[in-house]
Amino acid sequence: MSKILVIAEHLGGKLNSSTARAVSAAAAVKADAIDVLVLSDAPDAIAAEAAKIDGVSRVLTIARSDNAHALATVLAPQIAKAAAGYSHVFVPSTTFGKDIAPRVAALLGVAQVSDVMSVEAAHTFKRPIYAGNAIITVEADASHTVVATIRSASWAAAGNAASSAPIEALAIDVTLPTHTRFVELKQGSSDRPDLQSASKVVSGGRGVGSKENFEIIYKFADRIGAAVGASRAAVDAGYVPSELQVGQTGKIIAPELYMAIGISGAIQHLTGIKDAGTIVAINKDGEAPIFEIADIGLVGDLFKLIPELEQAIG
Amino acid sequence: MKILVGYKRVVDYNVRIQVKPDGTGVVTDGVKLSANPFDDIALEEALRLREKGVATEVIVVGIGPADLTAHLRNGLAMGANRAIHVVTADAVQPLTAARVFLKLIEKEQPELVILGKQAIDDDANQTGQMLAALWDRPQATFASRVDIADGKATVTREVDAGLEVIEAELPAVITTDLRLNEPRFIKLPDIMKAKSKPIDSIEFGSLGVEAHDHLRTTHYAAPAKRSKGVMVKDAAELVAALKQKGLL
Numbered sequence A: 001m002s003k004i005l006v007i008a009e010h011l012g013g014k015l016n017s018s019t020a021r022a023v024s025a026a027a028a029v030k031a032d033a034i035d036v037l038v039l040s041d042a043p044d045a046i047a048a049e050a051a052k053i054d055g056v057s058r059v060l061t062i063a064r065s066d067n068a069h070a071l072a073t074v075l076a077p078q079i080a081k082a083a084a085g086y087s088h089v090f091v092p093s094t095t096f097g098k099d100i101a102p103r104v105a106a107l108l109g110v111a112q113v114s115d116v117m118s119v120e121a122a123h124t125f126k127r128p129i130y131a132g133n134a135i136i137t138v139e140a141d142a143s144h145t146v147v148a149t150i151r152s153a154s155w156a157a158a159g160n161a162a163s164s165a166p167i168e169a170l171a172i173d174v175t176l177p178t179h180t181r182f183v184e185l186k187q188g189s190s191d192r193p194d195l196q197s198a199s200k201v202v203s204g205g206r207g208v209g210s211k212e213n214f215e216i217i218y219k220f221a222d223r224i225g226a227a228v229g230a231s232r233a234a235v236d237a238g239y240v241p242s243e244l245q246v247g248q249t250g251k252i253i254a255p256e257l258y259m260a261i262g263i264s265g266a267i268q269h270l271t272g273i274k275d276a277g278t279i280v281a282i283n284k285d286g287e288a289p290i291f292e293i294a295d296i297g298l299v300g301d302l303f304k305l306i307p308e309l310e311q312a313i314g
Numbered sequence B: 001m002k003i004l005v006g007y008k009r010v011v012d013y014n015v016r017i018q019v020k021p022d023g024t025g026v027v028t029d030g031v032k033l034s035a036n037p038f039d040d041i042a043l044e045e046a047l048r049l050r051e052k053g054v055a056t057e058v059i060v061v062g063i064g065p066a067d068l069t070a071h072l073r074n075g076l077a078m079g080a081n082r083a084i085h086v087v088t089a090d091a092v093q094p095l096t097a098a099r100v101f102l103k104l105i106e107k108e109q110p111e112l113v114i115l116g117k118q119a120i121d122d123d124a125n126q127t128g129q130m131l132a133a134l135w136d137r138p139q140a141t142f143a144s145r146v147d148i149a150d151g152k153a154t155v156t157r158e159v160d161a162g163l164e165v166i167e168a169e170l171p172a173v174i175t176t177d178l179r180l181n182e183p184r185f186i187k188l189p190d191i192m193k194a195k196s197k198p199i200d201s202i203e204f205g206s207l208g209v210e211a212h213d214h215l216r217t218t219h220y221a222a223p224a225k226r227s228k229g230v231m232v233k234d235a236a237e238l239v240a241a242l243k244q245k246g247l248l
């Protein structure tokens, strides 16, 4: 019998869609119960959102002022306690989940399965290694709690339920450490779609050439309603902020349309877009490796082609 | 202040990984091995802290087979004061690696442990967080900037939403992201000097660490290939193709 605890990711009082994706993975286990745990200083609105996710049995909340920011040192001991009685703890494989889940696993004295792409059986999962160049099947010991992070790009978000699941406050008695403190979060404010959940993404690479030139990427993305991404080279060169990086060490995304512009297609970049629906590559070098995986390729100078694209869109 | 640095040897990031046809693993015979790039960054950060006078000693740690010594020499040539080699022929999962580090911490009493955020072979992204939990100390993962002063580390972390700054009292565990620094190149005279630096070998079995390997890998497969795409000749043709697919 499987009973799964899904840890909700949220920011600014809003639930992140990675949570509904983790619920989909929990549903694939054919669990008898899927509970979502919301840790926050003010969990009510977030819990109400989580209660609407299809497949959720209950939403549990831990309201504490310590939970105002997602500090692993503070959240992990609460999650480890709340995990009692569950066969699985699922956490989104985002920077939030990657930070917290191993700490929970270590407190429980169990191994962690990172980046679950598919559920083969209640204790058998597939996950990528070597930047996605090999996929392994991993079997976890059924006598221990399974702590796993769920690779968001592999799972569609669970839809809305006909009626909301019940919400219950959880009282967890645990002393929390004060040795780690939140100072600030510097967020690039943007009205563009969110890179991780957007259905269209336009990414620029080193070929774009400068921060000023990147305007052409932003403008084109706005034109087609896309989020903006970038290669590591573009981030390192300071063209764009780091949260736009796509790839092995950046964000792993699965938009319906991905347009790689002035990006060569290094293996570490491709790792981030393997699950994209349609990949379009625009590059002046016809031999660039990006064309090996692109669904549609166009060879030419991006500075000439983007204005032409805008014109052709009409 | 002493700093312990994780220095793992992995298949070089430029190698095109091949899965063995029988699904028992990936081909590692004869492929180029290098330091995990995140660990080079971890070592570089530790060396810079020593050069600033914040740290006094930098120790690189490798857990792996007997032939790991050549790799640890590279860490010494880069500038570490000494190396610890925990010798094991078996693959070590992150929880076990974290338990090994904890044993070394008890012995060495470092103020700071810097690990890579992930090793680029297993991409587990776990060891640092697990170690911090077992040690009951702060963790600052995915660091892109580290400042040490007044017994605490102020760390900028690369998170999905942007850059998060946290403060951690020492001792603490930090894991590195790519933009923390650019590791230095090893110079020939340093390779010579490294020959006389000590490498402390410890048998894994002598540490009293329970190898807690709950996970069994039963099969390796190559990822699904994307089918070959088409080339279009101009912008108009591209837009037409995307419109036909309902993407524009």
Ligand SMILES: Cc1cc2nc3c(=O)[nH]c(=O)nc-3n(C[C@H](O)[C@H](O)[C@H](O)COP(=O)(O)OP(=O)(O)OC[C@H]3O[C@@H](n4cnc5c(N)ncnc54)[C@H](O)[C@@H]3O)c2cc1C
Pocket: A204, A205, A206, A207, A208, A230, A231, A232, A233, A234, A245, A246, A247, A248, A249, A250, A251, A261, A262, A263, A264, A265, A266, A267, A268, A269, A272, A282, A283, A284, A285, A288, A300, A301, A302, A303, B013, B037, B038, B120
């Ligand atoms: C451990 C590790 C992790 C990494 N993680 C990531 C990661 O997460 N994400 C990532 O992206 N990279 C990552 N990298 C880096 C990766 O290996 C590449 O260096 C990087 O992706 C290259 O970026 P790029 O394609 O923008 O630049 P380049 O490889 O320099 O390619 C630029 C391309 O632009 C084209 N171009 C130039 N001018 C024009 C023009 N006017 N019009 C059209 N095309 C033009 C060129 O033909 C070229 O193909 C990682 C590397 C390591 C070692």
Ligand SMILES: Cc1cc2nc3c(=O)[nH]c(=O)nc-3n(C[C@H](O)[C@H](O)[C@H](O)COP(=O)(O)OP(=O)(O)OC[C@H]3O[C@@H](n4cnc5c(N)ncnc54)[C@H](O)[C@@H]3O)c2cc1C
Pocket: A129, B005, B006, B007, B008, B009, B025, B026, B028, B036, B038, B039, B061, B062, B063, B064, B065, B088, B089, B090, B091, B092, B093, B094, B097, B114, B115, B116, B117, B118, B119, B120, B121, B122, B123, B124, B125, B126, B127, B128
């Ligand atoms: C094909 C294959 C062959 C393998 N062969 C071996 C082998 O010969 N010997 C072996 O020990 N393991 C071997 N392993 C196990 C594996 O490489 C890792 O040691 C283990 O799974 C830890 O996962 P990770 O490195 O991805 O952890 P992560 O959590 O991603 O690692 C994060 C950081 O922890 C530190 N760290 C983790 N492990 C070590 C280590 N061993 N030494 C120093 N620092 C470390 C590093 O700073 C690293 O950057 C093998 C795995 C595979 C797939």
